Amino acid sequence: MSKLTDVPKRILIGRALRSDRLGETLLPKRVALPVFASDPLSSVAYAPGEVLLVLSIAGLSAYHFSPWIAVAVVVLMFTVVASYRQNVHAYPSGGGDYEVATTNLGPKAGLTVASALLVDYVLTVAVSISSGIENLGSAVPFVVENKVPCAIGVIVLLTVMNLRGVRESGTLFAIPTYVFVAGVFLMIAWGAFRAVVLGDDMRAPTADFEIKPEHPGLAGFALVFLLLRAFSSGCAALTGVEAISNGVPGFRKPKSRNAATTLALMGLLAVTMFCGIIALASATDVRMAENPGKDLVHNGVPLGPGYVQDPVISQVAEAVFGNGTFLFVVLAGATALVLFLAANTAYNGFPLLGSILAQDRYLPRQLHTRGDRLAFSNGILLLAGAAGLLVWVYGADSTRLIQLYIVGVFVSFTLSQTGMVRHWNRLLATEKDQATRRHMVRSRAINAFGAFFTGLVLVVVLLTKFTHGAWVALLGMCIFYATMTAIRRHYDRVAEEIAAPDAPGEDTVRPSRVHSVVLVSKVHRPALRALAYAKLMRSDTLEALSVNVDAEETRALREEWERRGIDVPLKVLDSPYREVTRPVIEYVKSLRAQSPRDVVSVIIPEYVVGHWYEHFLHNQSALRLKGRLLFTPGVMVTSVPYQLESSEAAKLRARRRQNWSAPGSARRGPAERTKDTSRRT
Numbered sequence: 001m002s003k004l005t006d007v008p009k010r011i012l013i014g015r016a017l018r019s020d021r022l023g024e025t026l027l028p029k030r031v032a033l034p035v036f037a038s039d040p041l042s043s044v045a046y047a048p049g050e051v052l053l054v055l056s057i058a059g060l061s062a063y064h065f066s067p068w069i070a071v072a073v074v075v076l077m078f079t080v081v082a083s084y085r086q087n088v089h090a091y092p093s094g095g096g097d098y099e100v101a102t103t104n105l106g107p108k109a110g111l112t113v114a115s116a117l118l119v120d121y122v123l124t125v126a127v128s129i130s131s132g133i134e135n136l137g138s139a140v141p142f143v144v145e146n147k148v149p150c151a152i153g154v155i156v157l158l159t160v161m162n163l164r165g166v167r168e169s170g171t172l173f174a175i176p177t178y179v180f181v182a183g184v185f186l187m188i189a190w191g192a193f194r195a196v197v198l199g200d201d202m203r204a205p206t207a208d209f210e211i212k213p214e215h216p217g218l219a220g221f222a223l224v225f226l227l228l229r230a231f232s233s234g235c236a237a238l239t240g241v242e243a244i245s246n247g248v249p250g251f252r253k254p255k256s257r258n259a260a261t262t263l264a265l266m267g268l269l270a271v272t273m274f275c276g277i278i279a280l281a282s283a284t285d286v287r288m289a290e291n292p293g294k295d296l297v298h299n300g301v302p303l304g305p306g307y308v309q310d311p312v313i314s315q316v317a318e319a320v321f322g323n324g325t326f327l328f329v330v331l332a333g334a335t336a337l338v339l340f341l342a343a344n345t346a347y348n349g350f351p352l353l354g355s356i357l358a359q360d361r362y363l364p365r366q367l368h369t370r371g372d373r374l375a376f377s378n379g380i381l382l383l384a385g386a387a388g389l390l391v392w393v394y395g396a397d398s399t400r401l402i403q404l405y406i407v408g409v410f411v412s413f414t415l416s417q418t419g420m421v422r423h424w425n426r427l428l429a430t431e432k433d434q435a436t437r438r439h440m441v442r443s444r445a446i447n448a449f450g451a452f453f454t455g456l457v458l459v460v461v462l463l464t465k466f467t468h469g470a471w472v473a474l475l476g477m478c479i480f481y482a483t484m485t486a487i488r489r490h491y492d493r494v495a496e497e498i499a500a501p502d503a504p505g506e507d508t509v510r511p512s513r514v515h516s517v518v519l520v521s522k523v524h525r526p527a528l529r530a531l532a533y534a535k536l537m538r539s540d541t542l543e544a545l546s547v548n549v550d551a552e553e554t555r556a557l558r559e560e561w562e563r564r565g566i567d568v569p570l571k572v573l574d575s576p577y578r579e580v581t582r583p584v585i586e587y588v589k590s591l592r593a594q595s596p597r598d599v600v601s602v603i604i605p606e607y608v609v610g611h612w613y614e615h616f617l618h619n620q621s622a623l624r625l626k627g628r629l630l631f632t633p634g635v636m637v638t639s640v641p642y643q644l645e646s647s648e649a650a651k652l653r654a655r656r657r658q659n660w661s662a663p664g665s666a667r668r669g670p671a672e673r674t675k676d677t678s679r680r681t
Contacts, residue, residue: 034174035344040238042177042180043236044277045131048234048313049312051230052312056213066281069234074274080413084263085260091248092259096416098113100420104418104422104426114484115480116407116477119408125383128342129154132340135314156388158347162344163380180338181269191319202284204285206288207285228463235457242409244263249352281316286316286319313335346383347380351380362487405473407458411458414451420444420450421444427440428444512597513540516539517543518545518568522557526605526606529640530605531568558570585629602635607641
């Protein structure tokens, strides 16, 4: 089976890499930016739209609050970026928020952060790809008509690309990310030039629509609540910021400085693009509604359920560049691509965090090991499966999915910054150098403000989004927390149980005797080899054991045994219900009951075949027996393999493939002959 799957595997993910080539997968800043920051950079494609969608509940008059909401998001972005720059310098090992919270606030806080981040990473993939499908659907109707299959197909494609390795996938992802950033900046600059210098009247395709408010005339607390909800939706622009602090080990040296520089650049780019799109949306009279078919009205008539609402960035690009122009098509394609690739932030963050949690025994150990391409393959596959399930359940609807979003990331923001305040307090208690103390005090002030601000936003998000779907994210966090706690408890219990005692115990005492049992069904070469091996072991007692499921075959076995004069007693167990496994298990248990201080060694002859399909032609009774005997105390199981001709032929074919050279692979002949020729000349 491994031969059958090896060729497709190599085609999909490439040749396996040696462990000593891990350093070659480290990323320079120009590649690390699209790898680790594609999520916050791409979120400007949907975050402005989420702000306008919420404000539309109060009608068009509420749109004039959008610049102030953008300012609040900008202040929060700069606060979070400044805070995380302290994190990457203080904790460069890659644990990120989890390590900060665990070290300074305790294991429970660390596990809470880990649960929040794992949920957020899964949601990042689901939201980004669903939003990308919707953006692409504005140009390709087939995509939006088949949202779920297309979204799952993109998840599969991203999974394969990430299985090829971080460096290879990062280089591939860098191109569309930079095209998107350049396209957005060009759109902002050209739009500003047209509006300020040329005085053009740019109008979005929805500029002539009216918005029918769901709750007209909001004022007082209701209006404040609506603005807070719009602000919490705009905070989607901050998702993925923490991925850089988790991915510090993936940077080239000096790791911390390169990560901090990438953080600052990411924050500056994201803030500029977010504010520019909000400003252009206001200037071009973009109209958005949560229920566009009912709440958007044209000439007094609702647009109806057949209307498909384009994202804000698509409407702004159409107003600035013109519908169907080259720049419009390029930006639309780059937006869809970068939203797909924004999931790559999670594909780098989730497996790395999963590896750290597995090392700390909170997740299965398989998540800690690297795959053939030095990527954490098991974590990548787990993330893809969870995100695919979420996309299928929610129908790849980004508006529904985004309500679950950003709760987890602000939980990790708040606990991480609180942990950093404790970190600086602990260092200040022992630091005497005044210059160093001033630096620590400044860093503590930044983290303290970050903890306060992100904590405030967390409360706002919970209050405004809980009934709209945030409770699902909280439920997911609780499930992750309980699961990881149970896994850690299991590993701790196993470690305690198998720990070697200081004093000699029953595990180190030699058994009184060894009773060996060789299982036979008929006299053939595998059985004779197993008997010869059993004699070599020189057990205290040796016997052959067979199960009578067919009287004629059992009689033939006894006659052949006697004819050959095999000097090992043969015991036959009756099986009136034609079972093989149960009589053997009961007999072995009876031997243990008669002599509890003895060890029973069960020796099983097995065929070894060379083709995967030949496994289906054998009844696998040996495998079933071994599986049952593993649960029987005081029983040792030994397999004696017998290689069939197909197995030897398979080995020969493998040797031939190893020695075979493709035509043209050795153009100048063998290297040794060349050397000999040079000596003679």
